[in-house]
Amino acid sequence: MTNEEEKVESLNQVLAYAKTAPFYSNRIGNNKLTSLADLKTIPITTKQDLREQSPYGLLATDNSLLAQYHESSGTTGQPVSIWYSAKDLKEITDQIATSGVTMTNQDVVLIRFPYALSTISHFLHEAVQTCGGCVIPADSRTTITPMPKVIDLLSRLRVTVLACIPLQAIMLAEMATLLGFDPRTDFPNLRAICTAGEPLTPYKRDLIEEIWEVPVFDNYGMTEIGTAMVDCQEQQLHLFEEMFHIEILKDDLQNEVKDGEVGNLVITTLRNRATPLIRYATGDLVQRKEKKCLCGKGHPYVIRGRKEESLLIQDQIFDIYELEAILSPLTAKRFWVAGTIDDQLYLLIEKENDSDQVSNEYxxxxxxxYKVNLFIYLLDKGTLYDRSEPLAFGMKAKPRYFLTGTELKNLLAERGILDDSKER
Incomplete structure (x- = not known):
């Protein structure tokens, strides 16, 4: 049996199972798939579908088998409900344990993700313990463990692995510096950082590794599906092929992009999950690398960020990946926001040193x-992220890198910057 035949067989089993969920009972036909191309006859599942069907419309299992419940943050509308069985949880945590960071019973892992209804903290917590490691649950949404406390824990408890969103790793390094520590030398037991929760571009990975002088390993997933990819030892993201089938589609959500092109990630679960998802449009932009990884696991993937969190200027898309590529040669690049006014791109960056500057030549x-008008302004430290109150620093919800036009104009006005000025 070929790989495609095996995949089609798995999909047919999952589709039959998914039909037991109220939402999918009438959306999936009775005819079995004969090829992967046949999957496109099933309608796309959208985030709005999930909102409308929560909490029980996507549930496809007996309530007695349920082990855990999670919700999306609900910041953009009604929260999405996702249920997991014990079998689901074990499969997810077993896969996370295959990460190239290679957890062992010698590791002390500080988890700085939010706990509560989010997923990554719980999944990683279990994965670390599956590997025999010890967990320090330093929730990022509680005043019990503000950043100064986290720095104390990192030092006093000889933490070997820090797990947090990429931006938090940068913030923690700054807090360590404010408290008199050198992130590169004063945490000698720290051997790696594990990230999740926002796109980790190669530029941000390089920045974090430069700041802490340890390797960074990424984890990609979401509340709806749990973790779907982890970095191998080569620090490249690989899909859990036996658990998910993915499509990378053009904006029409019908046709596949060409190899190596950026497209919309559509994912189908290949296991009988408590909450199965069939052709779920994640809202994320992804790219499958044309060159196979040195680790032997095939083609790695690049997560470019959420489509709705990118800027479109004259047919040019500026996502987090593209913007951090622009920032990468600059001396100041840790904290930034972007926005557009009248089809012009604005990048606002906090200074890191008094000597920071951006040349007009660059x-x-x-x-x-890019064939667009571009303005880059350097702002005083603390403009975007207030360091004056340690309890508040780093306690906001998900990072925001993109401002609305009104927010951008207000910030420019507050800083005394004229919109039509060419002075950077």
């Missing part, structure tokens, strides 16, 4: 390359 190179 901006001209960028404008010639």
């Amino acid at each position: 901006i001209k190179v960028l404008e010639d390359y």
Whole structure:
């Protein structure tokens, strides 16, 4: 049996099972798939579908088998309800345990993700313990463990692995510096950082590794599906092929992009999950690398960020990946926001040192390359992230890198920057 035949067989089993969920009972036909192409006859499942069907419309299992419940943050509307069975949880945590960071019973792992209804903290917590490691649950949404306390725990408890969103790793390094520590030398037991929760571009990975001088390993997933990819030892993301089938589609959500192109990630669970998802449009932009990974696991993936959190200017998409590529050669690049006014791109960056500057020559190179008008302004430290109150620093919800036009204009006005000024 070929790989495609095996995949089609798995999909047919999952589709038959998914039909027991109220939402999918009438959306999936009775005819079995004969090829992967046949999957496209099933309608896309959207985030709005999940909102409308929560909490029970997507549930496809006996309530007695349920082990855990999670919800999305609900920041963009009604929260999405996702249920997991004990079998689901074990499969997810077993896969996380295959990460290239290679947890052992010698590891002390500080988890700085939010707990409560989010997923990654719970899944990683269990995965670490599955590997025999010890967990320090330093929830990022409680005043019990503000950043100064986390720095104390990192030092006093000889933490070997820090797990947090990429931006939090940068913030923690800054807090460590404010408290008199050098992140590169004063945490000698720290051997790695594990990230999740927002796109980790190669530029941000390089920045975090430069700050802490330890390797960074990423984890990609979401509340709806749990973890779907982890970094191998080569620090490349690989899909859990036996658990998920993915499509990378053009904006029409019908046709596949060409190899190596960026497209919309659509995912189907290949296990009989308590909450099965069939052709779920995640809202994320993803790219499958054309070159196979040195680890032997095939083609790795690049997560470019959420489509709704990117800027479109004159047919040019500026996602987090593209913007951090622009920032990467600058001396100041840790904390930034972007926005547009009148089809012009604005990048606002907090200074890291008084000597930081952006040359007009570099901006001209960028404008010639992207064919857009571009303004880069350096702001005083603390403009975007207030360090004056340690309890508040880093306690916000998900990072925001993109401002609305009104927010951008207000920030420019507060800083005394004229919209039509060409002075950077």
